[in-house]
Amino acid sequence: MNIIVVGLSHKTAAVEIREKVAFSPTQMEKPLNALVALPDITEAVIVSTCNRVEIYATTRDVAGGMARLKRFLADYHNVPLETLEKHLYSHHGEEATRHVFRVASSLDSMVVGEPQILGQIKTSYGYAAEFKSSGIILNRFLHKAFSVAKRVRTETKIASSAVSVAFAAVELAKKIFGELTDKTVLLIGAGEMCELAAKHFINVGVRGVMVTNRTYERAEKLAEEFDAKPVHFEALMDHLPKADIILSSTGAPHFIIHQKDMEDVLRRRKLKPMFFIDIAVPRDIDPKVNDVENCYLYTVDDLNGVVATNLEQRKIEAAKAEAIVEQEIGQFFKWLSSLDVTPTIVALRSHFDEIRKAELAKTLSNWKDLPPGAEKKMDALTNAIMNKLLHHPTSLLKRTDQGSRNDLYVDALRHLFDLETGEQQESMMELED
Amino acid sequence: MNALLFNSTLVIYAVVTAVYLVYLLKPTESLGKTGLWLTMAGFLVHCGFTLNRFLDAGHTPITNLHESLSFFSLSVVGIFLLLERRYKISILGSFMMPLALLIMAISASFSTVIPPLNPALKSKWLAVHTIMAFLGYAAFAISFGVSIMYLIQSHFLKTRRLGSMFQKLPSLDILDDISYRCLTFGFPLLTFAIISGAIWAETAWGTYWSWDPKETWSLITWFIYAALLHGRLTTGWRGRKAAMLSIFGFVIMLFTFLGVNLLLPGLHSYK
Numbered sequence: 001m002n003i004i005v006v007g008l009s010h011k012t013a014a015v016e017i018r019e020k021v022a023f024s025p026t027q028m029e030k031p032l033n034a035l036v037a038l039p040d041i042t043e044a045v046i047v048s049t050c051n052r053v054e055i056y057a058t059t060r061d062v063a064g065g066m067a068r069l070k071r072f073l074a075d076y077h078n079v080p081l082e083t084l085e086k087h088l089y090s091h092h093g094e095e096a097t098r099h100v101f102r103v104a105s106s107l108d109s110m111v112v113g114e115p116q117i118l119g120q121i122k123t124s125y126g127y128a129a130e131f132k133s134s135g136i137i138l139n140r141f142l143h144k145a146f147s148v149a150k151r152v153r154t155e156t157k158i159a160s161s162a163v164s165v166a167f168a169a170v171e172l173a174k175k176i177f178g179e180l181t182d183k184t185v186l187l188i189g190a191g192e193m194c195e196l197a198a199k200h201f202i203n204v205g206v207r208g209v210m211v212t213n214r215t216y217e218r219a220e221k222l223a224e225e226f227d228a229k230p231v232h233f234e235a236l237m238d239h240l241p242k243a244d245i246i247l248s249s250t251g252a253p254h255f256i257i258h259q260k261d262m263e264d265v266l267r268r269r270k271l272k273p274m275f276f277i278d279i280a281v282p283r284d285i286d287p288k289v290n291d292v293e294n295c296y297l298y299t300v301d302d303l304n305g306v307v308a309t310n311l312e313q314r315k316i317e318a319a320k321a322e323a324i325v326e327q328e329i330g331q332f333f334k335w336l337s338s339l340d341v342t343p344t345i346v347a348l349r350s351h352f353d354e355i356r357k358a359e360l361a362k363t364l365s366n367w368k369d370l371p372p373g374a375e376k377k378m379d380a381l382t383n384a385i386m387n388k389l390l391h392h393p394t395s396l397l398k399r400t401d402q403g404s405r406n407d408l409y410v411d412a413l414r415h416l417f418d419l420e421t422g423e424q425q426e427s428m429m430e431l432e433d
Numbered sequence: 434m435n436a437l438l439f440n441s442t443l444v445i446y447a448v449v450t451a452v453y454l455v456y457l458l459k460p461t462e463s464l465g466k467t468g469l470w471l472t473m474a475g476f477l478v479h480c481g482f483t484l485n486r487f488l489d490a491g492h493t494p495i496t497n498l499h500e501s502l503s504f505f506s507l508s509v510v511g512i513f514l515l516l517e518r519r520y521k522i523s524i525l526g527s528f529m530m531p532l533a534l535l536i537m538a539i540s541a542s543f544s545t546v547i548p549p550l551n552p553a554l555k556s557k558w559l560a561v562h563t564i565m566a567f568l569g570y571a572a573f574a575i576s577f578g579v580s581i582m583y584l585i586q587s588h589f590l591k592t593r594r595l596g597s598m599f600q601k602l603p604s605l606d607i608l609d610d611i612s613y614r615c616l617t618f619g620f621p622l623l624t625f626a627i628i629s630g631a632i633w634a635e636t637a638w639g640t641y642w643s644w645d646p647k648e649t650w651s652l653i654t655w656f657i658y659a660a661l662l663h664g665r666l667t668t669g670w671r672g673r674k675a676a677m678l679s680i681f682g683f684v685i686m687l688f689t690f691l692g693v694n695l696l697l698p699g700l701h702s703y704k
Contacts, residue, residue, distance in 0.1 A: 161600075175599070176590065178606035270669025273605060294672040296590050306595060 007054030189250030465523030508571030572619030
């Protein structure tokens with residue numbers, strides 16, 4: 001049995017293409033049922049996120065299966081296959097396994113290490129399990145992918161540092177203030193990056209937000225959006241001592257916060273530290289403010305620098321993650337190859353035959369005055385019994401029209417008659433957690 | 434037995450210090466855990482040494498520099514273990530354990546024989562006075578170490594050097610908090626040590642206060658820490674300023690403890 005994957009991602013297709021073939025999470029039953037109804041496709045899982053659309057399936061016929069999946073993707077969404085074709089990638093066997101391990105571990109993500117993708121794949125798998133389109137192979141295939149992702153997360157630092165300016169600002173604030181729950185953010189001016197950073201601070205649960213703007217109405221409007229308190233720009237110096245984190249991005253051509261004012265502000269807030277984030281160009285805050293005791297000033301360039309370092313760090317961690325993926329591929333394949341029918345039948349027969357021969361030898365050795373020819377007859381008799389017993393299971397296994405049940409039987413047989421190897425038991429245990 | 438326990442403690446602290454210094458350069462979780470377990474082992478052996486010394490001598494074993502430095506080190510390690518339990522900051526060890534080792538090494542340089550007890554020290558005040566004084570000293574020592582960590586972390590933030598050591602060091606807020614807590618723990622102990630000393634002096638030497646160098650310098654130390662705590666509560670000396678004052682206070686405290694004993698002759702010059 002082969003695992004195949006056909007799909008497209010942010011690396012191969014622009015959003016205009018991706019949105020055309022996306023599957024709605026509320027209507028997964030229909031496409032999943034249609035997929036497993038296709039000839040030669042036994043199991044199927046659809047992963048559909050804003051960055052990728054992929055179909056994982058099992059098939060006996062790799063080339064035919066891939067062609068069917070491509071055709072299905074095009075037909076289901078009424079997109080001509082010719083336009084879609086050049087954006088699609090397809091993998092099978094080891095490549096498909098490497099692909100899903102990398103995707104789940106967030107090594108194939110737009111921002112390497114971002115944590116959402118694992119949850120998205122788990123949800124996708126949930127649909128497939130709910131509508132019974134995945135069977136023993138894809139079940140274990142995806143569970144293995146989850147456990148690889150978990151290993152990557154715990155053994156590497158791939159997701160441990162901030163890779164966006166807004167997040168970097170929050171991380172730095174935590175290094176100054178520890179918990180942010182009793183801290184107040186002051187937003188001076190408006191701007192996309194500034195508002196995004198403010199949202200991140202609100203998400204981690206700061207106590208309050210103040211907003212100020214040269215035009216008070218705009219401050220009021222923004223304050224409403226953030227559930228914040230608008231303050232008059234003229235009263236900035238009165239409110240500054242109340243703020244712990246200051247996000248500034250005004251269009252002012254000169255500094256609006258000066259070093260000489262800060263000594264007084266700090267004194268009024270009993271020298272409690274302040275964190276300034278200056279996102280404006282030209283800058284709003286005199287760089288000398290950083291020299292004031294307990295004041296920490298970061299500009300947009302500083303934050304970009306932090307992000308760049310963190311991205312470098314992620315690249316190093318990603319290399320470690322790739323090594324983990326390679327290691328796990330081997331393990332999964334040992335299990336997958338054990339599901340081949342022929343070696344299983346051979347192993348089952350030899351297992352039975354060993355028992356038969358051992359028991360026969362035991363009986364015959366204790367049997368004195370044996371009539372001539374009896375030995376041969378006994379051998380033939382036991383052999384016939386064994387063949388009769390094995391006839392139905394063997395012919396059932398050799399049938400090719402029963403889809404994923406075949407793999408289920410093989411797996412069950414290997415367990416029932418203890419035909420398995422060490423690795424398999426290990427992977428069974430991993431499946432449980 | 435005494436020497437064995439003392440030397441074992443010294444060796445374990447040396448290993449712990451090495452582990453924590455490596456941790457400083459290459460912070461991994463397993464190194465931090467190893468350091469902590471070894472520290473606990475060292476602390477137990479150290480407790481064993483102190484107890485054994487107490488049984489051998491028949492009085493509180495804080496009567497000369499060898500003993501008191503050892504007890505000072507023991508207190509530092511004890512408070513460090515409590516803080517590590519509470520805050521789970523492995524990197525604290527990289528700053529505390531070298532200090533504990535250094536104090537032990539100085540202790541080792543003084544005579545280890547148990548001398549006959551100075552008659553003036555034969556008093557129930559010995560235990561109260563010395564234990565409080567050295568627990569207080571240890572709290573100030575921890576505050577000193579944490580203040581150095583504060584200055585380093587603050588320097589990293591100001592100069593935007595955000596490497597792996599920056600990542601491992603806790604937030605400024607926590608460092609400031611630990612330092613402050615240590616001061617609020619150490620200051621009352623120092624106060625009671627001075628008061629109990631005065632009462633003891635009255636019974637032993639017939640006067641509460643004789644401006645002996647130790648007494649004078651203890652008072653100076655007391656004023657520095659009092660000023661620091663006062664400044665913090667009223668005008669809010671915190672952050673870098675508080676950290677630098679705490680470091681200054683510790684240097685003066687060290688002089689009160691060691692300098693006075695070794696350099697200035699007086700009633701307290703126990704060697």
